[in-house]
Amino acid sequence: MGIDAGFDMVPRLSTGATDRHNWDTFIRIIKDMYKDDTQVEIKPNYIEFNAGEHPMLPFEGHKFLRFSSKISGSCANVEIYIDTVRRVAEVHFGSRVKYWNEIADPCGVYDWKLVHESFRSYEQRDEPEPIASIAQLITGTDPIQNIGIPLFEIAKIPGKGRGLIARLNIAKGTRILCEKPFFTVASMSPNVLEPIIAKRLRAISKDAQRQFLSLHNNYPGKHPFSGIFKTNALPCGPDSPVGGVYPTICLINHSCIPNSHNNWNDDTDHETIHANRLIKAGEEITIAYNQEGDTATRRAWLTNTFGFDCNCPACSRSASEIRVSDARRLRMKKLDDDIGNGDRMVRRPKDSLKDCHELLKLLKEEYDGCAVVLEARAYYDAFQVVITHGDQARATGFEELEDEENDDTKGTGCCEL
Ligand SMILES: C[S@@+](CC[C@H](N)C(=O)[O-])C[C@H]1O[C@@H](n2cnc3c(N)ncnc32)[C@H](O)[C@@H]1O
Structure with a gap:
């Protein structure tokens, strides 16, 4: 037991230039103040105070949320550090520094789980992110998202019909769209589906009906509604037999190396689209209707399932580039199968981890750094391998990497743009 005390940074600092500059100055002053204090240790990525509960x-x-420790009993020697660091922080960050003491307040502003997550993130430096705008560089967040300017426009795309074009640079992880389907329905043969969709259409507004009927149809004929459904429906979750049709999301074309990711949110019944990487203004926004297999397999699947011949940048590569890509995808499939072998994971965990490592490297090469969902899966596999062998520390690291990738593709659950 004992009394906790310390301070929280509220709101937390951004990655923008101003906050970075203030923090760097603050750290420089702290380093200078304690340069002769043997209890204050400079680690590669943080300063550790070797007193009390070793605040950092x-x-x-x-990444910083809290500087605190127990301050009673054997930890009493840390109180002077907390007090001094807090005063210096207040000079630089003013009222963002919220002092708390367990005797007066129950504890700080942040939940301890979040605080411990932030401590773990100190160990490794973040990769620098490409910046979408000057404003993002300064403020650390992409302000375009907050002022409601449409991020894209609908335009004609050569060889593909209509599509979505980015009007501005869109930062990785940005939620581009969040849409409710006109309706959802299980896929079935056209003659059974046709009257079901007709009934669903009668239940929506005239405007929505018009939007549905304006969607592309690769299967014109006696079942027009089913044709539109088959051309446009996206499954409501991976492997779901139920599909949804959307006013705008259904205008997004496919790419085998997509710059965005679509995700069905079961809690809100919405489909979301997030940028996988920085999308430059003028670039087409794309998702993958399916990403699996070598070039021929993917193209055949797209023709059979959606009725079109894919002309995305990956499928338009030269024959020699396609050979390299196909060999890489084949290797990735083999690695994925081997990693999924539970017996091997138990008996030869080092080999399984080596496979995860190679898979992550190949994913980065093949998808040009935008395979976030597949990378999240590889991190999850690595997590499984180490947790099976009781390595909690490494498991936590892989779990965090998986969470980061998932946050970039699924967002935090809210459906507002
Ligand atoms: C869901 S719709 C996308 C919006 C569509 N372009 C439109 O004009 O309404 C799917 C259709 O777009 C076209 N398309 C999408 N991705 C394509 C690609 N990579 N290559 C060629 N055509 C594509 C095909 O006609 C496909 O059937």
């Missing part, structure tokens, strides 16, 4: 200050300010 990371070199990356946006």
Whole structure:
């Protein structure tokens, strides 16, 4: 037991230039103040105070949430550090520094789980992110999202009909769209589906009916509604037999190396689209209707399932580039199968981990750094391998990497743009 005390940074600092500059200055002053104090240790990515519960200050300010420790009993020697660091922090960050003491307040502003997550993130430096705008560089967030300017326009795309074009640079992880389907229905033969869709259409507004009927149809004929459904429906979750049709999301064309990711949110019954990487203004926004297999397999699947011949950048590569890509995808499939072998994971965990490592490297090469969902899966596999062998520390690291990738593709659950 004992009394906790310390301070929280509220709101937390951004990755923008101003906050970074203030934090760097603050850290420089702290280092200078304690340069002769043997209890204050400079680690590669943070400063550790070897007193009380060893509070820390990371070199990356946006990771910092709390500086605190128990201050009673054997921990009493830490109180002077907390007090001094807090005063210096107040000079730089003013009222963002919220002092708390367990005697007066129950505890700080942040939940301990979040605080412990932030501590773990100190260990490794973040990869620098490509910046979408000057404003993002300064403020650390992409302000375009907050002012409601449409991120895309609908335009004609050569060889593909209509599509979505980015009007501005869109930062990785940005939620581009969040849409409710006109309706959802299980896929079935056209003659059974046709009257079911007709009934669903009668239940929606005239405007929505018009939008549905304006969608592309690769299967014109006696079952027009089913044709539109088959051309446009996206499954409501991976492997779901139920599909949804959307006013705008259904205008997004396919790419075998997509720059965005679509995700069905079961809690809100919405489909979301997030940027996988920085999308430059003028670039087409794409998702993958399916990403699996070598070039021929993917193209055959797209023709059979959606009725079109894919002309995305991956399928339009030269024959020699396609050979390299196909060999890589084949190797990735083999690695994925081997990693999924539970017996091997138990008996030869080092081999399984080596496979995860190679898979992550190949994913980065093949998808040009935008395979976030597949990378999240590989991190999850690595997590499984190490947790099976009781390596909690490494498991936590892989879990965090998986969470980061998932946050970039699924967002945090809210359906507002
Ligand atoms: C869901 S719709 C996308 C919006 C469509 N372009 C439109 O004009 O309404 C799917 C259709 O778009 C076209 N399309 C999508 N991705 C394509 C690609 N990579 N290559 C060629 N055509 C594509 C095909 O005609 C496909 O059947």
